[in-house]
Amino acid sequence: MAGNNRLSDLTNEISRCRICCDRSITNPLPHESRPVLIASTKAKIAICGQAPGARVHKSGIPFTDRSGVRLRDWMGTCEKDFYNPAKFAIVPMGFCFPGLDAKGADMAPRRECALAWRRKVIDAMPQLKLLLAVGIYAQAWHIGKRRKRNLTCTVAAWREYLNESEAPTILPLPHPSWRNNSWLRKNPWFDKELLPVLKKMIQVELK
Ligand code: SF4
Numbered sequence: 001m002a003g004n005n006r007l008s009d010l011t012n013e014i015s016r017c018r019i020c021c022d023r024s025i026t027n028p029l030p031h032e033s034r035p036v037l038i039a040s041t042k043a044k045i046a047i048c049g050q051a052p053g054a055r056v057h058k059s060g061i062p063f064t065d066r067s068g069v070r071l072r073d074w075m076g077t078c079e080k081d082f083y084n085p086a087k088f089a090i091v092p093m094g095f096c097f098p099g100l101d102a103k104g105a106d107m108a109p110r111r112e113c114a115l116a117w118r119r120k121v122i123d124a125m126p127q128l129k130l131l132l133a134v135g136i137y138a139q140a141w142h143i144g145k146r147r148k149r150n151l152t153c154t155v156a157a158w159r160e161y162l163n164e165s166e167a168p169t170i171l172p173l174p175h176p177s178w179r180n181n182s183w184l185r186k187n188p189w190f191d192k193e194l195l196p197v198l199k200k201m202i203q204v205e206l207k
Contacts, residue, residue: 003041007124011039014095014117020110029110035095036062039121040085044129044205046122046168047071048138049092050175051109057097062090070176071134076199087206089128091121093137105179109137128168129205132198135175142170152187158194171198 014037020029036052047062055065061083063071072082081087094109095117101107118141122128133139136151143161148154155172162169174180174190184190 003124003126007039007041007121010117010120010124011037014121017095017116019112019116020096020098025112029096030099031057031097033096034060036060036097037092037095037121038062038083038085038088038090039125040089041125041127042086043089043125044127045087045202046089046091046125046128046131047134048131048142049090049134050137051092051094051106051113052097053106054097054100062092066178067176070178074173074176074195074198075202077202081206089125091118093118093135093141114141130201131168131170133170133172135173139172143172152183155190155194156187158197162197169201171201173198 014035017035018033019025021033022028034052034057036056049063049067052062053065053067056062062068063082068082072079075082077088092109094113096110096113098107098110114137131142133142139147139151139154143154146161148157151172151174155174158172161172164170173194174183
């Protein structure tokens, strides 16, 4: 119960966070903050992505976009389970939509967010067994110096991270965005070798 209260106090605090809206900082958010995350003291699996996109900023629900459809397909998970906090925590590297760059692409997750909240949120979920590090930002934070020279090499080394003894087990994944379609075509081992293991691990943790 104490853990539950601690996490719910923390998520309440995050829901009021306006760190990135402060007009005195460099490049404040171009919109009001809207942190989108699902933290849980029950889930055994955490999905750690980048940051909400424009659609998720509107819906207030993580992965209500094409990336979510692909990610659920990778995981072999239905929507009902995916949004069940007893099964999955969804904690991106930046909790608010960071806005678009000049080319119309999503900006990087706000650095301020992980600095302010990440350690506290992860520490408040000690029951986690599996952490999916989706994309370079989550890999930088959760794998740190043990990352390889780029995302492809880090994801290709997935077996190495599974063999580490520290909990939670970390599995690196590319971002499921359509922008990574060509990466997926160039790296067929991801579909053939890694995804079956991911699906199996999820089944095991959800039992
Ligand atoms: S991105 Fe994170 S730190 Fe920035 S306003 Fe949103 S919750 Fe706060």
